[in-house]
Amino acid sequence: MSEPNRLSRDQIAARVALELQDGWLVNLGIGMPTLTVNYIPEGRDILFHSENGIIGMGPRPARDEDIDPDLMSAGKGPVTLIPGGAFIHHADSFAVARGGRLDAAVLGAFQVAVNGDLANWRLPNAISGSVGGAMDIAAGAKRVFAMMTHTAKGGEPKIVEALTYPLTAKTCVSKIFTDMAVVAVTPDGYVLEEVAPGVTVDEVVAATGAALTIPDTVGTIAA
Amino acid sequence: MKNKKADTLEDAIARLNDGATMLIGGFGIAGVPEILIEGVCDRGLRDLTIVANNSGTHKTGIARLLAEGCVGKIICSFPWAVESFVFKELYEDGKVDLEVVPQGTLAERMRAAGAGLGGFLTPTAVGTDLGAGKAVHEIDGKEYILEMPLKGDFALIKAREVDARGNLTFRMAARNFNPVMATAADYTIVEATTEVPVGDLDPECIITPGVFVDCYYIAGPYVPGKEEGPRS
Numbered sequence: 024m025s026e027p028n029r030l031s032r033d034q035i036a037a038r039v040a041l042e043l044q045d046g047w048l049v050n051l052g053i054g055m056p057t058l059t060v061n062y063i064p065e066g067r068d069i070l071f072h073s074e075n076g077i078i079g080m081g082p083r084p085a086r087d088e089d090i091d092p093d094l095m096s097a098g099k100g101p102v103t104l105i106p107g108g109a110f111i112h113h114a115d116s117f118a119v120a121r122g123g124r125l126d127a128a129v130l131g132a133f134q135v136a137v138n139g140d141l142a143n144w145r146l147p148n149a150i151s152g153s154v155g156g157a158m159d160i161a162a163g164a165k166r167v168f169a170m171m172t173h174t175a176k177g178g179e180p181k182i183v184e185a186l187t188y189p190l191t192a193k194t195c196v197s198k199i200f201t202d203m204a205v206v207a208v209t210p211d212g213y214v215l216e217e218v219a220p221g222v223t224v225d226e227v228v229a230a231t232g233a234a235l236t237i238p239d240t241v242g243t244i245a246a
Numbered sequence: 247m248k249n250k251k252a253d254t255l256e257d258a259i260a261r262l263n264d265g266a267t268m269l270i271g272g273f274g275i276a277g278v279p280e281i282l283i284e285g286v287c288d289r290g291l292r293d294l295t296i297v298a299n300n301s302g303t304h305k306t307g308i309a310r311l312l313a314e315g316c317v318g319k320i321i322c323s324f325p326w327a328v329e330s331f332v333f334k335e336l337y338e339d340g341k342v343d344l345e346v347v348p349q350g351t352l353a354e355r356m357r358a359a360g361a362g363l364g365g366f367l368t369p370t371a372v373g374t375d376l377g378a379g380k381a382v383h384e385i386d387g388k389e390y391i392l393e394m395p396l397k398g399d400f401a402l403i404k405a406r407e408v409d410a411r412g413n414l415t416f417r418m419a420a421r422n423f424n425p426v427m428a429t430a431a432d433y434t435i436v437e438a439t440t441e442v443p444v445g446d447l448d449p450e451c452i453i454t455p456g457v458f459v460d461c462y463y464i465a466g467p468y469v470p471g472k473e474e475g476p477r478s
Contacts, residue, residue, distance in 0.1 A: 074349060075273040076419050092275050093418040099274040110418055112425040112453070113273075114357040117350030121370065145375070151346055153324040154376060159350030162369045190374045 028221035029172075029202040034246045037062040038217075039129055039170055039200045041245070043069050047126035048119075050074065050160050052143075053098035056129040056170050070105075072125060073097045074156040076116045079108025097156065120156065121163035128164035130157065132171045132196070134181050134188045137233050139196040139208045141167060142188035152189070161192035173201035173230050180232030182206060182213065203227050205244060206235070217242040250412045250461050251441075255285040258435055258463035262286060262400055265318075267295040269356065269398035269427040270308060274300075277420030279404040279437040281465040283307050286316065286402075293318040297356070297398060299349065299423060303329035312336055321396070323349035347396075348376060353426055355396035360429025360458075365394045401431035405454070408438035408464070412456030413447050421453065428458040436462040 030038070036058035043049055043063065050072045051057050060082055063069055071080040074097045081103035084090055090101040104110075111119070119125065134142040141161050145152025161167050174180055182199060198216075199206040204227045205217040214236045218227055220243055228235055252258035259282060262268070268286075272278030286294075287310050294317050301320050302308030309332040311317050325333060325344055336342045347355070348370050358366050367390035371377035380391040403424045405414040414436060416424060428434045441464050 073419070075276070076422050091418065093277070093420040095274050095276055095419060097273075104418070110416075110421050112421050113349070113353035113423045114426045117353050121350055121368065151325065151344060153326040154346055154348050155324045156349040158348040158374060158376065159368075159370045162372070163350075192370075193373050 028219060030219045030244065030246055031202075033058055033061075035170060035200055035202055037246065038205065038244050039168060040064065042168060042198070042200075043067070043127060045069070048072055048078070048124055050120065050125050050128040050164065052128065052130040052157065052160070053155070054131045056131060057096065057098055057100065059129055072116070072119055073102070074116050074120065074160065076111050076113060077102070077104065077108065078111065078119070079105040081105040081108070117156070117159050120160045123163060123165060125160065125164040127166040127168060128160045129168045129170050130161060132169040132181065133175075134183050134186050135169050135196045135199055135208065136186045137184050137208070137212055139194040140186050141169060141191045141196050142186045144191045145189045147188050157191050161195045164195070166197050167192075167195040169196045169199045171199070171201055173203040173227070178230070180230060183232040203230060206231070212236060214238065215241055217244045219244045220246055247410060250456070250459060251410065252461050252463045255281060255463060258282065258461055259285045259289065261433060262289065262291060264291050265293045266291070266399040267297065267397070269401040269431050270296060270298040271401070271403045271422065271424035271427050272298065272307075273419070273422040276418070277404045277416065277422050277424050278307055279402045280307055282402045282435060282437045282463070283311060287311055287314050290314070291316050295319045295321065297321045297352070297396060299323055299352070300327060301325040301330045301333035301344070303327060305332065309333065312342065317342055319343040319345065321345040321347060321352070323347055323352050346376060351393055352396070353423060355393055356426050356430035359395035359397035360426065363395060365392055367391065368393055396430065398427065398431035399433065401427040401434040403428050403434060403436045405436050405438045407440050407442050407447060408436055408459075408462045409442050409444045409447055409456070411444055412436070412459030412462060413452045414438070414454040414456075414459065415447060415451060416453055425454045428454045433460045434458055435460065437465045438462050439467050440464065
């Protein structure tokens, strides 16, 4: 079902990883964002925060026998602790998130609106949702990067003028990373920054549900 | 010194009563007081309100409490995990109520209760379904909603080490909600892996001081699959 020129989940993760700067504290949402940890450029010191109380979360243990049931990510996957990492309790963990200590949060998304509103916690027709830490983290992080497919199954745009899905947090998203493009959310609206190799600007425009400013030069995602 | 040690599981949970609000520690499989929960199941209590991060997974722990009809309401952040099938079925049959609370707000509501605060203002959930109906305050140009303290009649806590004063350490990410829940209940019951003599714990490394602990039970390490069926 996927189009030939779309980036894989890992390729999107590799592009998001380039965006994370040396010295940042970063929270990765459950699902696709967790792949980002595998693509951090050599030499960049990035601390990962996991809302269940880990600062300095490292990758999955290399050997299965080193998996520890007391050392799991918020997505319940086995992880490690880097040297100098720390454990904190839940109230402190969300003091980190709400208190503005997260330089960035990489979160999955159902929809992003042109003002940066994020929808990612509940489907419109569902009776309820599993919010987890999404609302706290989206409201508190200095930057929220939305990481998602450009369109929903069936081709419906997920980058829209205004949300039709339930809000997670207002005006929080600053950049969107998809399988087709990198789109900045600016006070002047969406700006197309990069396209995936083999994807045309016209294809991105057609798959986007709001006006897109096209600069004179649009980069190509390194993939 | 006040004796906080319960020699049997039955003694540890003897005070629990029907209709109680119970804070239960844990996140995923880490830091869940599995043995205490089994004791609660065996007592056959009814109409409990359970406060936890999840709505129970697979068939043990909170899921078993639900399956055995002990629970009237769950307050949690993540009710719809695939593994929470016991909860899903009961909810769809109208047999259990649900309040979804953002995870940081859940922790902070208990922190507020434990700290004697009447509530707090948070930017979390402003303008969302979960903030609907809550008072909005603007401070320095930013919107916040008013959230209320969440207090337990009881807290069930999982710790690594305990001494006779009830001082606690935790292990890795099994700490999670346990320390904040310990502060937020009228009566806090601890399931600890090991007991150490008073004075052995480094005072700099005690995470929860015994003033927040009313009772502890030494359960030893939890061994998955020890008693019945597959657990996770």
